[in-house]
Amino acid sequence: MKKISLLLFFSLLYITGYAQFLDDRQSTAQVLKGLDYLYNLQPAQAEAEFAPVKAKYADHPVKFLLNALQIQWKNIPIDQQPAALNSYLAELNKCVEASHRYYEIPAYKMECTFFLLAGHGFLALAENYKGSFINATQEARKALRYFKEGKKYKNSNAEFLFANGLYNYYRERYPETKPIVKPIMVFFDSGNKAQGLAELEKSFRSSVFSRTEAGMYLRDIYIKYEANFGKALYFSSEVFKDYPQNFILRAGHIETLLLNLKFDEAEKLNEALQSNTNPVAALSYHMFDGYIQEHKYKNFSQAKAAYQKALKVKYNDRYTKEYVAFAYLGLARIAVHEGDNANARNYYKQCLKYAEYLWLITVAKEEQKKIA
DSSP states (O other), rough: OOOOHHHHHHHHHHHOOOGGGOOOOHHHHHHHHHHHHHHTOOOOOHHHHHHHHHTTTTTTTHHHHHHHHHHHHHSSSSSGOOHHHHHHHHHHHHHHHHHHHHHHHHHHHHHHHHHHHHHHHHHHHHHTTTTTTHHHHHHHHHHHHHHHHHGGGTOOTTHHHHHHHHHHHHHHHHHHHHHHHHOOOSSSSSOOOHHHHHHHHHHHHSSSSHHHHHHHHHHHHHHHHHOOHHHHHHHHHHHHHHHHTTHHHHHHHHHHHHTOOOHHHHHHHHHHHTOOOHHHEEEEEEEEEEEEEHHHHOOOHHHHHHHHHHHHSSSOOOHHHHHHHHHHHHHHHHHHHHHHHHHHHHHHHHHHHHHHOOHHHHHHHHHHHTTO
């Protein structure tokens, strides 16, 4: 399951009101400003905004949720850093525990509802990328209780459309791509993919605080599942221009540009990834370079070398697993071009092992049949 937006939850909490944190306009403004810094990978500036809020609300779930998000963005990819991941999960569980302490008090219930939804949503995401799909579904099921409670507000405020859109889309899509969870999904209310997309797009157009998250998810959905690269590029462009220092968003935008055959712009943006030593950036850079060499310059020897470099970097399930599939698919095409069908068959097999994009799987299978 995808992560639940902190910006969304803080905005919802601010709108609905709460005796302490939510009536504190200075603190809520500091949190939102800090989150902008965090998205742009400016941790020192983010902490400067968060610190007074966390000191003031030392036992409040907001403190623990902010702690978790800071740990996540400081340790990319967090699922490959055990100590950081344990700290991240611990902060999320503290957020859940702190919310439960006040949940049954009527004046606090709305605020705690959203923090519980956020906490369980992040826990579900962490389990998903650990490969624990059953655990991810169980965490999502815990979040469902709180999602239902807030669902009634979607027609009165655009911010609520984001969570509703995510649920409607992924409730139907997730079991299609992860069949192992299908037996558990009978306990979830049914969703609607078309309605979910419409709600996410309306959230992007109409909301203030959840706009960025809606754009990120729409970009990913339109690439991974819907194969609508033009729409994906629109949302990717909007998000990247707001956070140009975020190399995760840069990589996603480069990918979207390449799929729209905008090679010149993609190549220029890719140069900045070359000097980034983070494995996510390094693998992305080499794969994009290979793709550009193969498709723009038809320089198959350089493309082959770049793809092979990408495969030497440890991939990450969340950010770069699909790029491994892209690299193997490129190597397969080059092998066919070189008349080496034996290696091509192996590369196609490896591509299908890693690929999750529905259209990429279809392309690989169709090309594979031609040399069977």
